[in-house]
Amino acid sequence: MKDSKEGKESLFQKVSSTQIWRSIFRTGGIPTTRRQRMMGVLNNVFLHLHPVRLPKHAVKVKYTWCMGGLSFFVFLILTITGILLMFYYRPTVEHAYMDMIDLGEQVPLGIMREIHRWGAHLMVITVWLHMFRVFLTGSYKPPREFNWAVGVILLTLTLLLSFTGYLLPWDQLAIWAITVGANMGRASPFLGYEGPGAALMQIGDVKLVHPGADASFILKAGRFVGEATLLRFYVLHCIGLPFIIMIFMAVHFWRVRKDGGISGPT
Amino acid sequence: MEIIKSFINYISRPTVLFTVVLATFFFVFPPNNWFMKVNRKLRIYKIWSNKGGIVIFSVLLAFFLFGGLTDHNFQLIIFKPDNVPIIGLIFGVTFFLWLGMKQALENDERIANNEPVDEYYDPEDKVLVWPDLIYVEFIALILCSVFLTIWGIVLKAPLEEPANLADSPNPSKAPWYFLGLQEMLVYYDPWLAGVVFPTLIIVGLMAIPYIDLNPKGSGYYSYAERKAEISIFMFGWLGMWVILIIIGTFLRGPNWNFFGPFQYWDSHLLPALTNVNLSEYVWVKWLEQGLPKNIIKREIFGFLLIGGYFAFLPPILTLTIFKKYFEKLGTARYSVFLVLVLSLAALPAKMYLRWLFNLKYLVAIPEYFFNI
Ligand code: HEM
Numbered sequence: 115m116k117d118s119k120e121g122k123e124s125l126f127q128k129v130s131s132t133q134i135w136r137s138i139f140r141t142g143g144i145p146t147t148r149r150q151r152m153m154g155v156l157n158n159v160f161l162h163l164h165p166v167r168l169p170k171h172a173v174k175v176k177y178t179w180c181m182g183g184l185s186f187f188v189f190l191i192l193t194i195t196g197i198l199l200m201f202y203y204r205p206t207v208e209h210a211y212m213d214m215i216d217l218g219e220q221v222p223l224g225i226m227r228e229i230h231r232w233g234a235h236l237m238v239i240t241v242w243l244h245m246f247r248v249f250l251t252g253s254y255k256p257p258r259e260f261n262w263a264v265g266v267i268l269l270t271l272t273l274l275l276s277f278t279g280y281l282l283p284w285d286q287l288a289i290w291a292i293t294v295g296a297n298m299g300r301a302s303p304f305l306g307y308e309g310p311g312a313a314l315m316q317i318g319d320v321k322l323v324h325p326g327a328d329a330s331f332i333l334k335a336g337r338f339v340g341e342a343t344l345l346r347f348y349v350l351h352c353i354g355l356p357f358i359i360m361i362f363m364a365v366h367f368w369r370v371r372k373d374g375g376i377s378g379p380t
Numbered sequence: 381m382e383i384i385k386s387f388i389n390y391i392s393r394p395t396v397l398f399t400v401v402l403a404t405f406f407f408v409f410p411p412n413n414w415f416m417k418v419n420r421k422l423r424i425y426k427i428w429s430n431k432g433g434i435v436i437f438s439v440l441l442a443f444f445l446f447g448g449l450t451d452h453n454f455q456l457i458i459f460k461p462d463n464v465p466i467i468g469l470i471f472g473v474t475f476f477l478w479l480g481m482k483q484a485l486e487n488d489e490r491i492a493n494n495e496p497v498d499e500y501y502d503p504e505d506k507v508l509v510w511p512d513l514i515y516v517e518f519i520a521l522i523l524c525s526v527f528l529t530i531w532g533i534v535l536k537a538p539l540e541e542p543a544n545l546a547d548s549p550n551p552s553k554a555p556w557y558f559l560g561l562q563e564m565l566v567y568y569d570p571w572l573a574g575v576v577f578p579t580l581i582i583v584g585l586m587a588i589p590y591i592d593l594n595p596k597g598s599g600y601y602s603y604a605e606r607k608a609e610i611s612i613f614m615f616g617w618l619g620m621w622v623i624l625i626i627i628g629t630f631l632r633g634p635n636w637n638f639f640g641p642f643q644y645w646d647s648h649l650l651p652a653l654t655n656v657n658l659s660e661y662v663w664v665k666w667l668e669q670g671l672p673k674n675i676i677k678r679e680i681f682g683f684l685l686i687g688g689y690f691a692f693l694p695p696i697l698t699l700t701i702f703k704k705y706f707e708k709l710g711t712a713r714y715s716v717f718l719v720l721v722l723s724l725a726a727l728p729a730k731m732y733l734r735w736l737f738n739l740k741y742l743v744a745i746p747e748y749f750f751n752i
Contacts, residue, residue, distance in 0.1 A: 161510070167506040168509055255594075298570045298575060303575065308571075
């Protein structure tokens with residue numbers, strides 16, 4: 115450290131020269147030289163998602179609006195608060211609603227539900243704005259076409275995550291919003307029993323698509339939004355969709371680097 | 381006061397709102413040189429300057445303050461907890477739209493003067509991620525966390541009555557980000573509004589980089605170099621999607637009736653069921669006969685009209701305004717482009733058919749759930 119007096123080591127310098135510290139942080143103390151700073155990024159599994167050096171425009175907020183990074187950060191917040199919520203929430207018709215009330219009234223730091231819910235809204239907004247920024251800077255153009263497509267999948271998954279989570283409070287708002295959404299599945303062409311072409315999905319006299327077997331039924335695990343739907347949405351929301359979105363995020367970040375880093379002129 | 385309110389109620393009607401948007405949109409986001417010229421002449425581009433930004437922002441703020449402070453009905457909609465994010469969205473989209481367009485126009489000027497764009501730096505002159513990027517990220521993370529924490533403390537997450545399948549609320553609304561789709565249900569049946577259009581939106585978004593062959597404007601903000609692309613995207617995103625969400629969230633009340641921002645949500649108001657199918661128009665009203673028994677014969681005019689939309693419009697467009705694109709894109713890309721553009725235009729088309737003629741379906745075959 116520059117300001118530590120000659121001959122006298124600061125506390126941080128002492129700590130950062132211990133064997134324990136050096137075993138955890140491969141580059142040692144606060145990096146001051148150019149080389150140390152570069153190694154600091156390269157030698158850290160989280161930081162090394164970044165390149166070591168960037169063109170100047172790429173670190174300006176007015177270029178990226180920070181929206182991709184914030185989308186990811188909000189996703190992390192959602193993961194952490196989501197895990198905390200899972201400690202208390204039981205996805206059954208009997209308990210779900212009461213657990214919601216308890217989350218606000220009995221649990222210490224009872225704003226996890228709020229942060230999780232508003233975070234979910236926020237993530238939808240930041241992902242949209244990120245897409246908007248990428249469009250405006252023309253950053254989907256070659257060689258980044260595929261990463262744009264991956265981004266569209268991420269957007270869809272973000273919406274699905276939000277949608278599946280909407281049911282879990284098991285209040286009027288929840289079941290009716292999901293009912294409206296899931297009922298659209300009934301009208302899927304060929305795959306919904308009220309959809310055009312459903313009558314064609316027939317082998318001999320056996321109907322393949324009917325109220326007990328169609329897109330909407332698969333979504334709801336029943337004819338109505340009920341206990342089975344709650345379980346299905348819970349599993350998708352807490353495990354299925356996060357698992358898939360993380361895979362696509364990994365691809366997305368990896369491609370940002372492989373496509374030549376953040377886009378820029380020339 | 382009441383006059384201002386009833387004026388705002390009036391212009392928020394989908395009919396008026398969309399007509400205003402349609403009439404002005406392409407002057408604000410000009411897709412070609414002609415519109416660009418008008419835009420220049422009327423100095424519309426000034427809204428993307430600092431002054432313009434302040435004006436837009438003040439108008440928005442004034443609107444919400446005025447409504448929020450003086451009107452009970454307005455308060456009921458905007459303070460509904462799940463609607464709060466949409467107000468954030470309105471301000472956010474406006475701000476970033478302004479920020480992006482401002483930079484784009486500034487760069488356009490630089491390009492016109494043969495100067496390098498703002499984003500351009502000497503490629504040799506790079507900065508280190510540590511600390512230059514890390515600290516920006518760090519500040520962003522802290523601000524974001526603080527923002528969310530305060531939001532979480534100030535605004536309770538909503539929890540209504542326990543779920544009850546026997547008691548459906550009126551209106552029943554999907555989560556806000558799907559309200560654009562629910563709003564489309566007014567004009568199209570669920571198989572289109574809920575399944576086909578969303579699929580087309582996803583596929584269409586993914587197709588953008590493969591259709592847009594313009595090599596310019598990659599990696600920096602610009603408008604003049606990619607007018608048509610930006611204009612079409614903005615039309616779909618702002619002109620349709622965002623506006624439909626706003627209408628669906630704030631302006632649709634019981635029985636999915638329209639209510640202006642300052643109107644009371646009267647649940648006794650029943651929707652007027654005066655919509656008529658094309659087949660009834662032609663066979664019953666004009667030809668003064670009964671509807672034919674044969675389904676194909678009954679719906680033949682609808683099929684012809686839709687067939688014509690997708691069969692005759694393409695060659696006409698190809699020979700006129702889209703000529704340039706056809707030559708540039710080649711058959712395959714151009715066909716995909718046309719299908720997407722025509723599908724996008726199908727939404728306002730049906731809206732106007734509904735508003736002008738009370739048209740319900742162009743093709744109505746409820747026997748097979750095939751209504752368009
Ligand atoms: C969960 C959602 C998403 C996350 C976490 C995410 C994250 C990121 C991050 C961190 C970057 C680096 C640059 C920046 O911050 O702007 C980036 C770049 C990019 N993203 Fe996303 N993204 C998401 C969704 C999307 C969507 C919806 C699209 C487009 C439809 C998209 C397309 C792109 C493209 C093309 C780039 C490269 C941009 C450039 O080089 O300038 N992403 N993304």
